[in-house]
Amino acid sequence: MNTSIYDQYQENKRFVSVDCVIFGYEEEKLKLLVFQRAIEPSKGEWSLLGGWVNAGESSEDAARRVLNKLTGLQDIYLEQVHTFSDPERDPGGSVITVEYYALIKIDAKASNLIEDYGAKWFTLDELPPLIFDHNILVEKALEKLRLRSSYEIIGRKLLPEKFTLTRLRNLYDQIFQKQFDPGNFRKKILSLKVLERLEEKDMSESKKGAFYFKFKPKKEGEFNHPIFKRTI
Amino acid sequence: MNTSIYDQYQENKRFVSVDCVIFGYEEEKLKLLVFQRAIEPSKGEWSLLGGWVNAGESSEDAARRVLNKLTGLQDIYLEQVHTFSDPERDPGGSVITVEYYALIKIDAKASNLIEDYGAKWFTLDELPPLIFDHNILVEKALEKLRLRSSYEIIGRKLLPEKFTLTRLRNLYDQIFQKQFDPGNFRKKILSLKVLERLEEKDMSESKKGAFYFKFKPKKEGEFNHPIFKRTI
DNA sequence: AATATAAAAGTAAAAATTACTTTTAAAAAT
DNA sequence: ATTTTTAAAAGTAATTTTTACTTTTATATT
Numbered sequence: 001m002n003t004s005i006y007d008q009y010q011e012n013k014r015f016v017s018v019d020c021v022i023f024g025y026e027e028e029k030l031k032l033l034v035f036q037r038a039i040e041p042s043k044g045e046w047s048l049l050g051g052w053v054n055a056g057e058s059s060e061d062a063a064r065r066v067l068n069k070l071t072g073l074q075d076i077y078l079e080q081v082h083t084f085s086d087p088e089r090d091p092g093g094s095v096i097t098v099e100y101y102a103l104i105k106i107d108a109k110a111s112n113l114i115e116d117y118g119a120k121w122f123t124l125d126e127l128p129p130l131i132f133d134h135n136i137l138v139e140k141a142l143e144k145l146r147l148r149s150s151y152e153i154i155g156r157k158l159l160p161e162k163f164t165l166t167r168l169r170n171l172y173d174q175i176f177q178k179q180f181d182p183g184n185f186r187k188k189i190l191s192l193k194v195l196e197r198l199e200e201k202d203m204s205e206s207k208k209g210a211f212y213f214k215f216k217p218k219k220e221g222e223f224n225h226p227i228f229k230r231t232i
Numbered sequence: 233m234n235t236s237i238y239d240q241y242q243e244n245k246r247f248v249s250v251d252c253v254i255f256g257y258e259e260e261k262l263k264l265l266v267f268q269r270a271i272e273p274s275k276g277e278w279s280l281l282g283g284w285v286n287a288g289e290s291s292e293d294a295a296r297r298v299l300n301k302l303t304g305l306q307d308i309y310l311e312q313v314h315t316f317s318d319p320e321r322d323p324g325g326s327v328i329t330v331e332y333y334a335l336i337k338i339d340a341k342a343s344n345l346i347e348d349y350g351a352k353w354f355t356l357d358e359l360p361p362l363i364f365d366h367n368i369l370v371e372k373a374l375e376k377l378r379l380r381s382s383y384e385i386i387g388r389k390l391l392p393e394k395f396t397l398t399r400l401r402n403l404y405d406q407i408f409q410k411q412f413d414p415g416n417f418r419k420k421i422l423s424l425k426v427l428e429r430l431e432e433k434d435m436s437e438s439k440k441g442a443f444y445f446k447f448k449p450k451k452e453g454e455f456n457h458p459i460f461k462r463t464i
Numbered sequence: 465a466a467t468a469t470a471a472a473a474g475t476a477a478a479a480a481t482t483a484c485t486t487t488t489a490a491a492a493a494t
Numbered sequence: 495a496t497t498t499t500t501a502a503a504a505g506t507a508a509t510t511t512t513t514a515c516t517t518t519t520a521t522a523t524t
């Protein structure tokens with residue numbers, strides 16, 4: 001146990017957890033990984049992936065630890081979403097939770113691990129009721145993902161190495177729950193110059209075939225171009 | 233002390249605090265209120281307004297409590313910014329802090345209370361080094377304030393009841409640290425239809441005089457118009 | 465060789481942004 | 495009483511971006 005000169009305030013100590021909203025993209029659908037909760041209360045009900053923030057650990061460390069244990073993956077894209085601290089939010093006790101969303105590539109290797117945990121991928125419209133305030137957390141994560149997707153071309157962590165523009169557009173359709181115009185989407189994305197066209201084509205979706213693209217390497221410290229435009 | 237079925241995880245309990253970045257606007261300058269820290273470590277150094285999150289309290293409750301104690305004000309605009317949890321961030325012990333920014337109207341009444349606390353308003357460019365990671369917290373709060381200001385006309389909580397467009401523009405100049413074009417700013421703001429022009433003019437700044445404006449009442453659940461425009 | 469398909473390119477109108485110039489209202493100076 | 499001065503307010507035109515489309519293209523299939 002680490003000592004602290006704040007120990008006189010001991011009664012202010014709180015349980016602190018992390019909760020992760022895990023997004024994946026598979027079969028043209030944005031999906032969300034949820035779990036059957038392992039401890040009481042609400043044991044067995046659907047829940048986000050959570051865990052305690054251990055002593056000597058930051059909340060982001062904790063999120064990476066639980067995600068790594070689940071998926072075996074090392075370099076997971078994480079973004080902090082919000083902190084929920086209503087003392088009544090968890091009927092089991094007063095727990096502050098720091099929320100993150102994670103973007104992961106759904107692959108067979110990770111899938112095996114995931115199954116061991118009784119986890120399941122759901123599309124947004126199939127998502128079941130979750131414990132506590134977790135459905136609200138999902139909404140918040142979606143908002144944040146949309147904001148992020150509006151500032152840079154998201155997909156590095158959701159799409160395979162090479163992908164077609166149609167597939168990227170479908171991902172955006174899924175994230176924003178709307179249909180982007182194919183021509184305008186293409187024009188916009190290519191104008192940002194963050195993708196590189198490969199010589200190879202994907203012939204599975206059309207007779208003409210669609211060129212594969214990949215992300216150009218992200219330069220150190222460089223943000224992708226904003227796609228939002230400030231108008232003031 | 234409230235009981236919890238999580239008590240077996242007692243060793244996971246952490247100190248949780250809030251820190252508030254307090255923005256005010258006075259004499260055509262965006263200012264920031266900082267404090268001389270009252271407890272060790274770093275007692276006497278400049279610091280954000282902070283406090284413990286008490287048992288039975290949410291972090292937002294805690295932020296409102298410390299802000300109310302400081303200013304006497306009740307309805308302070310608060311937005312959660314980020315949670316910092318590096319166990320090394322506070323040399324006095326492992327403390328997770330939930331950061332908020334607050335917008336307050338600088339008035340004489342509040343100023344008296346504020347002085348009792350050894351607090352001082354600084355402009356952005358005069359801001360002294362702060363303890364721990366607090367300068368980083370200020371940067372984060374500014375980013376969030378800029379984002380917010382890009383989505384709605386901020387100022388309800390920073391400007392007096394009636395104000396000129398020149399004054400609003402100056403506030404935006406301060407927030408974004410750039411000079412907005414007077415004509416284009418006026419055109420843009422008025423097109424959003426969130427302001428109402430009063431009959432009265434402010435004659436102190438020009439011979440022609442500038443009309444006062446006030447915010448139209450914010451309809452329940454209604455956001456102000458986005459000023460950012462999504463371009464994808 | 466013709467057909468079918470989605471990909472890719474192209475187009476033109478509308479809207480928004482930007483960088484300016486001109487006009488205006490009223491106080492102050494002449 | 496007229497002119498001057500000032501920032502406010504209105505106006506303008508070029509440019510850029512967005513939007514809603516249409517046309518052309520490359521290639522597998524018929």
